[in-house]
Amino acid sequence: MTQVVAKVYGAVSIVNAIAVGKGSTLGIDTFVETTLTKKEGKGIHITSENKTISSRLINKLIENMIPKKILDNTKLELDFKSNIPTGYGLKSSSAISSAVVLSCAKAFGKTMSDEEILKLGAKTSIQTKVSITGAYDDACACHFGGFNVTDNLKMKLLHRELAPKELQAIIFLPKSRKRGNLRKLKEFKNAFEQSWQLARNSDYWNAAVLNGIATTSILNSEPNLIMRLMEKGALCATISGNGPSIMAIADRKNKSRVQKEFSGLDGKIMISNINNKKAYVHEL
Ligand SMILES: Nc1ncnc2c1ncn2[C@@H]1O[C@H](COP(=O)(O)OP(=O)(O)O)[C@@H](O)[C@H]1O
């Protein structure tokens, strides 16, 4: 029996990649932890906090990695612990993908580069329709932490750098989980291209504000909220990913004022530190 544990962190968006195929992201210290047990036998059994779940994404990742002949003679048990809310734009799917690939590679003695791990996750997310572009931007931030700037269509990480670790992400999770019409994002390519160019030049806060004004306007959210958060001293504010979460980055001095802006709204508030740590895996 082999047992391995992989831990991968969460992230927020700076620039949504759907419109122009290029994105930017920032690591935060939410996480997904996978414990993989490999035994003699057959079948894949997935649990999340001890409840059985089914996941096409996870099954497909394993199928894409491990030859059928080997899988037919191996029993795999994967248990997930996660504090990343799923389906809010906070990168749970990218974190899960990296955690599965990292743990399978370790358990089966497969040497994979970071790029191979990330590309496999991105390709599988397109294959299973979990993402549109492959979300290579999200995958990089979950895997490496810090700021990341990517070309998702080429699956290339163009730049990454550490982020100021004293800052915090203040994240609002609206009670209504409705997401807007994503096809509309492509009608405003110019705004996203400009926003990505700012991120490419390491001007992340302006990039995120422009992304925030564009995404809130297009996805029927509240552009005014972005302005109000900025007035309260946020360094930036935007919808994260396709939403519906809204994130603001602030220093500790302005955190409470920014947080208060969310407190009258219907939903939950989450505070997270910035993450610059890389994902990791080890054998138990
Ligand atoms: N804990 C989990 N267990 C299994 N699958 C998960 C888990 N978390 C996320 N996923 C996968 O990720 C998808 C959510 O992806 P998406 O809608 O892009 O939101 P997010 O921004 O959280 O990544 C889920 O539908 C599921 O396929």
Ligand SMILES: O=C(O)C1=C[C@@H](OP(=O)(O)O)[C@@H](O)[C@H](O)C1
């Ligand atoms: O489907 C995709 O390719 C993407 C989905 C969005 O993220 P979420 O899945 O977190 O909403 C977006 O931010 C990312 O740049 C690309």
